[in-house]
Amino acid sequence: MTFNALLLDKTDDGLSLEIKSVHEDDLPEGDVLVKVDYSALNFKDGLIMNGLVKLVKQYPHVPGIDFAGVVESSSDDRYKPGDRVVLNGWRVGEIHWGGYAQKARVKADWLVPLPDAISTRQAMAIGTAGYTAMLSVMALEDHGLTPEQDGEVLVTGASGGVGSIACAILARLGYQVAGSTGSESSHNYLTELGVSTIVSRAELEEAPKGPLGGERWIGAIDSVGGSTLHHVLATLKYWSCCASVGLAASNELNTTVLPFLMRGVTLQGIDSATCPYERRVVAWKRLVNELPSDILETMTHEITLSELPSYGKKILKGQTQGRIIVNVNS
Structure with a gap:
C-alpha cells in the first residue's frame, strides 16, 4: 500500500521538500499503524523543514511533530482498528517520521485516546x-x-x-x-x-x-x-x-x-514531549471542557500538504496567526 507524504531529503544543493508516494514498508517500526487525518504546523516544524536545526539524523525524513487520526492496525491490546488517537511529542517529526503523511507507524506508548467529544480536526487545531x-x-x-x-x-x-x-x-x-x-x-x-x-x-x-x-x-x-x-x-x-x-x-x-x-x-x-501518560490524559480531557469550540475555530487556519513549504517559511518570519492545521488528505 502506498500513500502521500511530504519528504525532507538531502540533495547536492542542500535540502529538498517534496510530496512523494511512500510505501507502508518504508515506515519506521512501531506497534500501531495510524491513518492520519490532520497534523499541524509548529515553530519547530518550520525550523526542521528549513534545515535550521540539527534534529533530523537520517534522510529521507517526514516532518510534523504531532498528528491525529484513526488506528488501522495494532499489535498492542490498548488500541484496536477504528480507535481515534492523537500524538504529541516523543521526537516524532524529528528522529522518527512524523505527521506530514497520510499514514504513520509509532509506539503505542506515544499515543493518547482521543476524547469522544473532539474530532481529529479539532485535536490538531489544539495540537502540541x-x-x-x-x-x-x-x-x-x-x-x-x-x-x-x-x-x-x-x-x-x-x-x-x-x-x-x-x-x-x-x-x-x-x-x-x-x-x-x-x-x-x-x-x-x-x-x-x-x-x-x-x-x-x-x-x-x-x-x-x-x-x-x-x-x-x-x-x-x-x-x-x-x-x-x-x-x-x-x-x-x-x-x-x-x-x-x-x-x-x-x-x-x-x-x-x-x-x-x-x-x-x-x-x-514544560516538557510536553515526554510528559507522563496520566497527565497527558488529564490535559486532553480538560482541553475538551475548557477551550470553547467557537474560539478554537476562530484561531484555526487549514492548509494542504502542498502549501506546507511556504507556510514553513512564514511561521519563522512571524507571519502566521493562531493555529495552522494540515489536512494531509487534501
Whole structure:
C-alpha cells in the first residue's frame, strides 16, 4: 500500500521538500499503524523543514511533530482498528517520521485516546501548542494560582499557537489576561480571545533598570525566552510562577538569582514531549471542557500538504496567526 507524504531529503544543493508516494514498508517500526487525518504546523516544524536545526539524523525524513487520526492496525491490546488517537511529542517529526503523511507507524506508548467529544480536526487545531498551553496552565495551578487572585497573568508570544490557546484557556477560567505581541494587527484577535491588556513585545525585550523590576504579574506563560524571559522573571509578583514553554528568541537567560531569592519566584519548565501518560490524559480531557469550540475555530487556519513549504517559511518570519492545521488528505 502506498500513500502521500511530504519528504525532507538531502540533495547536492542542500535540502529538498517534496510530496512523494511512500510505501507502508518504508515506515519506521512501531506497534500501531495510524491513518492520519490532520497534523499541524509548529515553530519547530518550520525550523526542521528549513534545515535550521540539527534534529533530523537520517534522510529521507517526514516532518510534523504531532498528528491525529484513526488506528488501522495494532499489535498492542490498548488500541484496536477504528480507535481515534492523537500524538504529541516523543521526537516524532524529528528522529522518527512524523505527521506530514497520510499514514504513520509509532509506539503505542506515544499515543493518547482521543476524547469522544473532539474530532481529529479539532485535536490538531489544539495540537502540541494547545496541549502545551494546558500543561502550562496546570503548572501555574499546581503552584497555587487561582482566578480569585488580584492581578493579571502575562502570556508572551500571545498571537502564536501556544500563546493564543493559553490566553483563551486562562480567560475561560476567569483570569485577567495580559497578552504580549509584536503584531499590531493581532490586537483585535487577542481581544476576541479574552485578553484584557495588550503589552508590546518591545516593552518586554527591554531589561529592567535593576536586577528586579516592579511587581506586576501574578503568573506568566512564556513562549519566547531570551531577554523577554529575563524581563518576565524580574517583574513577577511575590511567590508567583512562570511556565516556560519555548525559546523562540534565544535559549540564553541573562538573569540573577534575585527573583528566586527575594521574591520566591518559580521557573517551571514544560516538557510536553515526554510528559507522563496520566497527565497527558488529564490535559486532553480538560482541553475538551475548557477551550470553547467557537474560539478554537476562530484561531484555526487549514492548509494542504502542498502549501506546507511556504507556510514553513512564514511561521519563522512571524507571519502566521493562531493555529495552522494540515489536512494531509487534501
